[in-house]
Amino acid sequence: MMTKLKLGVLGSGKGSNFVSIQESILKGDLSAEIKVVMSDHSEAGILERARGYGLPAIALPKSQFKTKLEPEIEMEMVRCLKEHQVDWVILAGYMRVVKKPLLEAYPHRILNIHPSLLPAFKGLEAWKQALAAGVTEAGCTVHLVNEGVDEGEILGQQSVPVEIGDTAESLHARIQKAEHLLFPEILVKLSKNNLRINS
Ligand code: GRF
Numbered sequence: 415m416m417t418k419l420k421l422g423v424l425g426s427g428k429g430s431n432f433v434s435i436q437e438s439i440l441k442g443d444l445s446a447e448i449k450v451v452m453s454d455h456s457e458a459g460i461l462e463r464a465r466g467y468g469l470p471a472i473a474l475p476k477s478q479f480k481t482k483l484e485p486e487i488e489m490e491m492v493r494c495l496k497e498h499q500v501d502w503v504i505l506a507g508y509m510r511v512v513k514k515p516l517l518e519a520y521p522h523r524i525l526n527i528h529p530s531l532l533p534a535f536k537g538l539e540a541w542k543q544a545l546a547a548g549v550t551e552a553g554c555t556v557h558l559v560n561e562g563v564d565e566g567e568i569l570g571q572q573s574v575p576v577e578i579g580d581t582a583e584s585l586h587a588r589i590q591k592a593e594h595l596l597f598p599e600i601l602v603k604l605s606k607n608n609l610r611i612n613s
Contacts, residue, residue, distance in 0.1 A: 419446035419605050422500030424491075424508040425453055429460025430590060431506035431527055431597055436467055438598035445605045450498040452491060454483065454510060470498065481511055488515040495519070502604070505559060506597070512559050522611055524559040527597050529589045531555060531571055536564035541586040544576065552576050552585060554593045556600045558611065569609055572596040 423432050432451060438444040451464035456473035464471035474491055477483050483491070492515050495503060503516065505526040512524060530540035532555040535547070544552040553573035558566035572592040576585060603609045 415607055416445050417605050417607065419444075419601060420499055420501040421446050421448045421504050421601075422495045422498060422502070423448055423451045423460075423464075423504045423506050425451070425460035425506045426455055426458055426509040427460060427507040429458070429463045429506065431593055432460050432504075433463055434594035435504065435506065435598050435601060436469075438601070444598055444602050446601060449500050450494065452494065454508070460507070477510075479510075481509075482513055483510055485513065485515055488513055492516055492519040503559075504597075504601075511563055514561075517559070517561060522558060525569065525600070526557055526559050526564070526566070527593050528555045528557065528564050529586065529593065531573060532557060532564055532568060539582075541589055542582050545580065545582060545585055550576050552589055554589050554596055556596055567611075569611075570596055570600045570603075 425432055436448055439446050448469055450470045450472060451460060452472045452474060453461050454474050454477060461471040461473060472494060475487050477487055503520050503524040505524065528540065530544060531553040535543040541552060551573050553571055555568055555571045557568045560566040574588045574592050
């Protein structure tokens with residue numbers, strides 16, 4: 415049985431993962447609809463790109479914190495997701511830790527993409543951590559979000575080689591290419607009910 419996923423996408427940056435998901439929908443590969451795109455930065459490229467697709471693009475009120483949102487702002491985010499009838503929350507480069515209001519509103523319904531083969535290299539700039547550690551294989555992971563940072567159940571991973579002479583930029587670019595395939599792939603599985611997720 416196929417489900418048409420109703421997605422809400424949150425992002426803080428340029429939005430290339432959002433684009434890969436939206437393109438996969440437009441091509442007819444992924445049965446889903448992006449109901450709303452939200453960002454914690456009013457200037458973020460992801461909002462511009464969402465508007466380019468004619469999708470609702472909403473900037474959240476400015477937060478006084480860097481790594482999380484005030485509970486009131488997160489509650490406003492939840493209100494907005496519900497208003498747009500979102501069933502699944504997609505963190506596509508959303509750079510803040512998700513807290514109770516969102517976790518409780520969407521239990522087991524929030525997916526994140528992280529640029530490492532978790533559980534290795536949690537946290538910021540994971541590709542730099544991989545390079546510094548001298549590993550020969552890096553990659554990306556799509557996982558469910560819980561109260562930990564980069565810790566929820568792993569839904570899928572894609573590895574890429576670390577090549578001799580790689581810089582942080584070249585490795586990150588290779589990982590991002592893999593991300594743009596992996597995230598839509600996982601969502602296709604989800605829409606086909608091929609993923610086992612607790613509810
Ligand atoms: C990606 O590398 C993702 O793994 C990380 O943030 C980056 C977002 O890039 N969480 P973009 O905004 O989707 O281009």
